[in-house]
Amino acid sequence: MMPRTDWPVVVVGGGPTGLTLANLLAQYGVRVLLVEKNASTVGEPRAVSIDDEALRTVQTFGAVDAVLSQVMLGYGSDYYAESGRRFLHVKPTAQEYGYPKRNAFRQPVFEAQLAAHLRERPAADLWFGAELVGFQQDVDSVTASVRRADEIGRASCR
Numbered sequence: 001m002m003p004r005t006d007w008p009v010v011v012v013g014g015g016p017t018g019l020t021l022a023n024l025l026a027q028y029g030v031r032v033l034l035v036e037k038n039a040s041t042v043g044e045p046r047a048v049s050i051d052d053e054a055l056r057t058v059q060t061f062g063a064v065d066a067v068l069s070q071v072m073l074g075y076g077s078d079y080y081a082e083s084g085r086r087f088l089h090v091k092p093t094a095q096e097y098g099y100p101k102r103n104a105f106r107q108p109v110f111e112a113q114l115a116a117h118l119r120e121r122p123a124a125d126l127w128f129g130a131e132l133v134g135f136q137q138d139v140d141s142v143t144a145s146v147r148r149a150d151e152i153g154r155a156s157c158r
Contacts, residue, residue, distance in 0.1 A: 006155075008032070009025055009030060010033045010155050012132045013035075014036030018034060019111060019114035023114060023117060023118050024060065026061070026123040027060065027121070029123055032123060034124065034126045035127050035155070037129070037130065038129070039129045040128055041111035041115050042107060042111055045106055048104060050103050063117040066117065070105065071104065072103060075104045076102070131146065131148075132144055133152065
């Protein structure tokens with residue numbers, strides 16, 4: 001049986017949202033456990049675009065330089081009629097938040113970058129290959145039952 005461990009926050013799900021949330025919490029010194037049932041980040045893309053506000057969020061926790069090294073900034077799209085005539089060209093040019101509004105990325109690379117950054121944070125623990133199988137909640141806390149390596153352990157959080 002795994003030892004019971006306490007964190008202020010447990011994040012379940014290691015996709016872009018969970019990894020971003022855990023990185024933000026760790027940036028501010030909040031101890032966080034990220035639990036993800038898959039053995040690693042995704043291998044296939046589910047999204048292809050990241051916007052300016054998301055890049056600012058990544059900048060907040062210090063991973064923007066690594067992320068930008070693999071992003072194509074400011075891409076546009078052309079839309080064609082069945083006849084082959086282009087009827088719309090979209091190329092965002094405004095940069096209210098310091099980055100172009102539309103940027104191409106590879107989700108598997110992005111998630112791996114977020115996970116790598118999180119692993120460097122002393123306030124964060126990552127449990128890939130761990131699945132939330134239940135939880136109990138009271139007024140002050142939640143105790144999660146987590147299956148990891150064929151053992152079920154407890155992770156409690158406030």
